[in-house]
Amino acid sequence: MGVIVCLVAIIGVVAGYFKWIHSYWKRRGIEGPVGLPFIGSFYDLADREKPRGFIINKWTKMFGKVFGYYEGVIPVLVVSDLDMLQEMFIKKFDCFYARKTTNLIHGNLECSQEEPRVNLFAARGARWKRLRALASPAFSVKALKQIHETMEDSVFSMVDHMSKQVNGEAFNIHEYYQEFTYDVISRLAMGQTYSEQFNNEGVDIVKKIFLRKNRVYPWYLAVMFPGFENTIKNTFFNHEAVRGGDVGKLLKFCETAVHDRLKERADNVEQGIENPHNDFIDMFLDYYTDTNIEDNAFGIKVEKKVTSEDVIGACFVFLLAGFDTTANTLAYASYLLAKHPQEMRKVQDEIDRICTSEHISYDDIGKLRYMDAVIREALRMYPVAWFACSRECVQATTLGNYYIEKGVRIEADVRALHYSEEIWGKNANEFVPERWLESSPRHNMSWIPFGAGPRQCVGMRLGLSEAKTALAHLLRRFSILAGPKTEKELHLQGCTTTSPEKVTVHLMTRD
Numbered sequence: 001m002g003v004i005v006c007l008v009a010i011i012g013v014v015a016g017y018f019k020w021i022h023s024y025w026k027r028r029g030i031e032g033p034v035g036l037p038f039i040g041s042f043y044d045l046a047d048r049e050k051p052r053g054f055i056i057n058k059w060t061k062m063f064g065k066v067f068g069y070y071e072g073v074i075p076v077l078v079v080s081d082l083d084m085l086q087e088m089f090i091k092k093f094d095c096f097y098a099r100k101t102t103n104l105i106h107g108n109l110e111c112s113q114e115e116p117r118v119n120l121f122a123a124r125g126a127r128w129k130r131l132r133a134l135a136s137p138a139f140s141v142k143a144l145k146q147i148h149e150t151m152e153d154s155v156f157s158m159v160d161h162m163s164k165q166v167n168g169e170a171f172n173i174h175e176y177y178q179e180f181t182y183d184v185i186s187r188l189a190m191g192q193t194y195s196e197q198f199n200n201e202g203v204d205i206v207k208k209i210f211l212r213k214n215r216v217y218p219w220y221l222a223v224m225f226p227g228f229e230n231t232i233k234n235t236f237f238n239h240e241a242v243r244g245g246d247v248g249k250l251l252k253f254c255e256t257a258v259h260d261r262l263k264e265r266a267d268n269v270e271q272g273i274e275n276p277h278n279d280f281i282d283m284f285l286d287y288y289t290d291t292n293i294e295d296n297a298f299g300i301k302v303e304k305k306v307t308s309e310d311v312i313g314a315c316f317v318f319l320l321a322g323f324d325t326t327a328n329t330l331a332y333a334s335y336l337l338a339k340h341p342q343e344m345r346k347v348q349d350e351i352d353r354i355c356t357s358e359h360i361s362y363d364d365i366g367k368l369r370y371m372d373a374v375i376r377e378a379l380r381m382y383p384v385a386w387f388a389c390s391r392e393c394v395q396a397t398t399l400g401n402y403y404i405e406k407g408v409r410i411e412a413d414v415r416a417l418h419y420s421e422e423i424w425g426k427n428a429n430e431f432v433p434e435r436w437l438e439s440s441p442r443h444n445m446s447w448i449p450f451g452a453g454p455r456q457c458v459g460m461r462l463g464l465s466e467a468k469t470a471l472a473h474l475l476r477r478f479s480i481l482a483g484p485k486t487e488k489e490l491h492l493q494g495c496t497t498t499s500p501e502k503v504t505v506h507l508m509t510r511d
């Protein structure tokens, strides 16, 4: 009897504690969904078949431009107020330099003992600053011009593969884009020598990583007990939601590539051969050190040095980020163009006018204004990485009239911004590339598919030039058309980025 009373008392205290935690927003006069006991809204937001962006947007419609929910015990504020976002992403970056982590279960991301292998996407503070400084040169205009030929070669290969579908049955064009973007990033980042589309084992692995489920017990534990995230990570290390399964396979692949390269480079030095600069691994390894790096405090100059763990982390994140986002962007743009043949012909006319030789140069791509408008509009209607447009408060401050405590996580409702009639007018729900050709001024937080501020997507220029080069070559030879099998509405999936399950179109020779 005594044991039962004790148990009931403990359960009562624990339940009371969680209930109190889940009154955080109410105590501050901020509305929002309370969610389930213990896990808050985590369950709703971890449905692979109903991406979180849609759920959050449904709540914005109910509660307004600023509301709060709970990810387990962590209070999360959702914002679609333009000025508050400007403050968070740009003006008060020093208070929000950490991204809210929703992709892997981590230890302390600022501590190299807990997280020796951190990557640019997840890193925080001084570690992030150092990795960003190392990565940025690879994405400069100069660097993109240098790699344009390699990327274009992968485009030729993609168009060749796709041409087998010409004038035939409807097919899933997304698969071809996934092969293409993985090919490009493997060549740029990992030193893959030739195009290997439809022959690359990595594609299946990265596809599965993006389709992982978050409704798994390590995640439930991590959101209920965030203070023990490192212990949870170590206890369930080999779980597919942590560092096992396909994540483990991809990490192993990057690990082998980096260790092999280190050996190759050491051999070169011994034989007096100059080390090459073939890919991102070489670029990073130019700054290699085999001693541990102590990052300085945030804001202080950080030395440009990397460990092998840093390079493995970089390869991992580039393979993932470079693959999925651009393939999805291409798939969405193709879907919209297939459904809007007039707009597709306008893109084709522009390509015919500007791209007059066999190769399409980086500079030609920059002149395709209508194409640029189409891609921007596709990313407005289908922002692929809205989960990443988030931050964690690392130093208490205010946003607008709201006091924000350290540890509060903040998420932009990108869909609310991108579909706002206040911003885009009455036709916000329609595909209208022309809106990008007008010079009407808009708040710079109105369109944030690449995020904003110092942590804006480092690969933005690469992703855009890749998507435009691929579409320019494809549409110059073929037309993408909708047919009876084309989806009326795309089925979108994913717990992190938002991918279409498939995009079914026809490819036809041009009249």
Ligand code: HEM
Pocket: 099, 120, 121, 122, 132, 185, 317, 318, 321, 322, 323, 325, 326, 329, 384, 385, 386, 388, 389, 390, 448, 449, 450, 451, 452, 453, 454, 455, 456, 457, 458, 459, 460, 462, 463, 464
């Ligand atoms: C159309 C394509 C792409 C889209 C829509 C996209 C979107 C995004 C978004 C929304 C963020 C978060 C930004 C923020 O927090 O403010 C991000 C970050 C990032 N992206 Fe992209 N991305 C794309 C292509 C790429 C490519 C091609 C690469 C690399 C090869 C890449 C690598 C990264 C990395 C490393 C970060 C983290 C940057 C940091 O925290 O400093 N992305 N991306």
